[in-house]
Each structure stands twice: as structure tokens, then as C-alpha cells.
Amino acid sequence: MADFQETLKRFQPIAVSSIAEDELRLRIRGLQARMIQDNIKAVWLDASSSLTYYTGLSLGLSERIHGALVPAEGAPIYISPTFEEPKLQTLIRIKGEVAVWEEDENPFDLMAGRVAALSCPGHLVAIDPATPFVFASALMQRLEGRIMSAQPM
Numbered sequence: 001m002a003d004f005q006e007t008l009k010r011f012q013p014i015a016v017s018s019i020a021e022d023e024l025r026l027r028i029r030g031l032q033a034r035m036i037q038d039n040i041k042a043v044w045l046d047a048s049s050s051l052t053y054y055t056g057l058s059l060g061l062s063e064r065i066h067g068a069l070v071p072a073e074g075a076p077i078y079i080s081p082t083f084e085e086p087k088l089q090t091l092i093r094i095k096g097e098v099a100v101w102e103e104d105e106n107p108f109d110l111m112a113g114r115v116a117a118l119s120c121p122g123h124l125v126a127i128d129p130a131t132p133f134v135f136a137s138a139l140m141q142r143l144e145g146r147i148m149s150a151q152p153m
Helices: 002-010 021-037 049-055 082-091 107-117 133-142
Strands: 040-046 067-071 077-081 097-101 124-127 147-149
Touching: 021 040, 021 049, 021 067, 040 049, 040 107, 049 067, 067 107, 077 082, 077 107, 082 097, 097 107, 107 133, 124 133, 133 147
Parallel strands: 040 124, 077 097, 124 147
Antiparallel strands: 040 067, 067 077
């Protein structure tokens, strides 16, 4: 037991710098190039490791949908419950519009409206495979089946 305690004492904390915003922008541009190639209008990034990988934003999964729509062209559109927006604004590293929804509104109608308003090419929406089924199925209904998995991306 003493050897184990001595080994633990030798551990040192490490410091790791966060991923630079230029790297995050490069990742998004790469995703957008793939989207254009595959005729995808937007990718939904749920509160998952994919959201963190592309935007640097780390959100906890909850019973309310929260994440980002990445269009084939342009900045991300962050989707958030209204009461979460002030906190979200402090966490955003890659600038983009924040679209909010009230508790008595349907966030999937908001998302479908934002997708419909995009002027970029493509007609499909790819969904982060970590998106809970309850969210993915509601979005699939609003977008009338124009959905695919973002897993290959």
C-alpha cells in the first residue's frame, strides 16, 4: 500500500490549452465542404461531443433540445430555450445567431423554420447520431423525412 501512496504523490496536475478558434473554424469549414458535396443543407449538433468538437461549446444533455444548426454556408445557428440564452451567450466561441424558444412553444417548429429559411444549397438535414430519439423523431416529422445521420461526417 505504501508504494501506491508514494506513486500517487508523484502525480502532477497538467494544464491543457483550449482548442484555438481558428482550429474550430477550420473544422466547421471542413464539415461545410462535406455538406455541399453530399447535398446537405444543415447539420444538427446536439449537446454532445460533436458540438464541442466543431464549436468548442460544451452543454449538458437535458430534457430540452439545445445545440447548433450548422448550415452548408455561413455561421452556426444556436438553438436554446430562452431561459438558457444568457448563459449560452457567455459560452459561445464561434459567433452565430442564437434562436430561442419559450416553454409554451415547439422548438422543432423553430428549427424547421430556420432550416427552411437557409439560402444555402442542399435539401437534407443530417442529425448528430448522439441526438436523443425523442428529439430526432420530432425533427424528422417537421422536416418530412429529409433527414439523414451525420455519422459519416
